[in-house]
Amino acid sequence: MPLVAHTQLPTYTSLRQQGHEVLSLERALTQDIRELHIGLLNMMPDAALRVTEQQYMRLIGSCNQIVQFYVHPFTIPGLERSPDVQAYIDTYYDSFEQLQEQGLDALIVTGANVTNPMLELEPFWEPLQAVLNWAGDHLASVLCSCLATHALLKLKYGIDRRRLPRKQWGVFQHRVRDRSHPLLHDINSRFDMPHSRWNEVAADQLEAAGLHILIDSEVGGVQLAVSPDHFRFIYFQGHPEYFRNSLLKEYKREVMRFLNDEVDMLPPHPENYFGPDATHIDKMYLRAVIQAKREQRPFPPFPEAEFDPHLDNTWGDTSKALFNNWLGLVYRLTHPDRHIPFMPGINPDDPLGLNGSNFVNY
Secondary structure, three states: OOOOOOOOHHHHHHHHHHOEEEEHHHHHHOOOOOEEEEEOOOOHHHHHHHHHHHHHHHHOOOOOOOOEEEEEEEEEOOOOOOOHHHHHHHHHOOOOHHHHHHHOOOEEEEEOOOOOHHHHOOOHHHEEEEEEEEHHHHOOEEEEEOOHHHHHHHHHHHOOOOOEEEEEEEEEEEEEEOOHHHOOOOOEEEEEEEEEEEOOHHHHHHHOOOEEEEEOOOEEEEEEEOOOOOOOEEOOOOOOOOOOHHHHHHHHHHHHHHOOOOOOOOOOOEEEEOOOHHHHHHHHHHHHHOOOHHHHOOOOOHHHHHHHHHOOOHHHHHHHHHHHHHHHHHHHHOOOOOOOOOOOOOEOOOOOOOOOOOOOOO
């Protein structure tokens, strides 16, 4: 069921223009359909703030549960903002205090850029800690992405993430570890998923803390793990929300950093992302800009439009299925009087049905 445009957030207009169904608040109020209120703690830097809204709201809006989805974006202090972006936040975002008062059913926490070697030194650490502690006490489930996963694991279990020898960057093949878990209902047992990070929490650290790993990759590492109760906290290290061109935009940013003398080396390609045609386009472009750099001429523009036809999204269907299952479980736990078609009635001693035969191994 669709998203409800319950505020003037411009992302609703963008999603409609892309063909997504978004209900007006007036129309939503005429329908006898239950609601889910999902918080979106958006900690992404200015350049990615609005696209991150679109990424997560698109996944929520693709859910096929018979539910109306109200998404409540908000952010926290300690994140550097330009005046324009701060004005956008002040105009369209809720405050954490408002959401505490109004209540939510579940929460999504995005990644963030960091500048300190330890997360607890970041200016946003204490505000983030306050949100996560509140969410753990009051919400059905909290879904974390990348940096947010590392922060929550540090907060709850004292796990320190490990610096990788090089950036884990690209699209990696993954396998399902536990096909019986309801989060993995009806998804492929093998699929791709993007990663983009310099740090990781490894399988041995998660297992030592009693967490349950659901999806991992021989190359990309752990993609999805859950808290010991199997649902209250959902930990993604990768990026199921990414658009087809998200890694390209990150690559462009890193190339520009080299051209502007912010770093000494060109970035490697994101792994398993550029095919032969995209690789050729990149080779021709880099040859031209390096020559321009030597001759102190203006750089030719990055050929984003030329890359676009040669990029594939090989993770989108799996990402939608994961979010559909997560939101269905949130609805099941917050509305126990309404059953979801593939989920039988709730056993109070086993609310997710993990000890029975409710779910098929795919």
